[in-house]
Amino acid sequence: EPEVTQTPSHQVTQMGQEVILRCVPISNHLYFYWYRQILGQKVEFLVSFYNNEISEKSEIFDDQFSVERPDGSNFTLKIRSTKLEDSAMYFCASRFGLIYNEQFFGPGTRLTVL
């Protein structure tokens, strides 16, 4: 069964550094998402992406964040200058289309900012 994959599984970085989190959505899916979960807190929506542009973003998704689908398979989240409070689990998700809004999640990338 096809799955969403994410790399790396764990990323450690210094404050102020740029990080890129990578995701490969399920191949025939059209809608892509990033969520994050700070330790002990709920899963929070960051951004949705469709037809090569952002369709919705939360207040968390400020100018330090960007997303890209550089080719037909990858979907990336870039944090330009990481802060301590960016430490969290980042989940990528994808969904096929309009009828059912089930989103399929990747295993997550744990980002630790030191």
Add this chain to the structure above:
Amino acid sequence: AQRVTQPEKLLSVFKGAPVELKCNYSYSGSPELFWYVQYSRQRLQLLLRHISRESIKGFTADLNKGETSFHLKKPFAQEEDSAMYYCAQYRYGKLTFGQGTILTVHP
């Protein structure tokens, strides 16, 4: 703003006992609701969607618009049901999650 509330952070039951994980949502219209489950060291996966009214792994969830609730129920809990359960509402292109409930089923 949309809100999804799961009042219990932790829920413990014994094997064979009934279990109910509570979820309340804030939207007053026709919501689109889901239950996701995360087993230890695994990804979030869809357990139930309200629109299909199906039973998965013995779990059911009924939408109660009057009480704005979507509680998850199972008549006889099994040890393998131990996991984190998230209630989520889909609207405006995104899922809004509750805080999650950790269910522990003791032998």
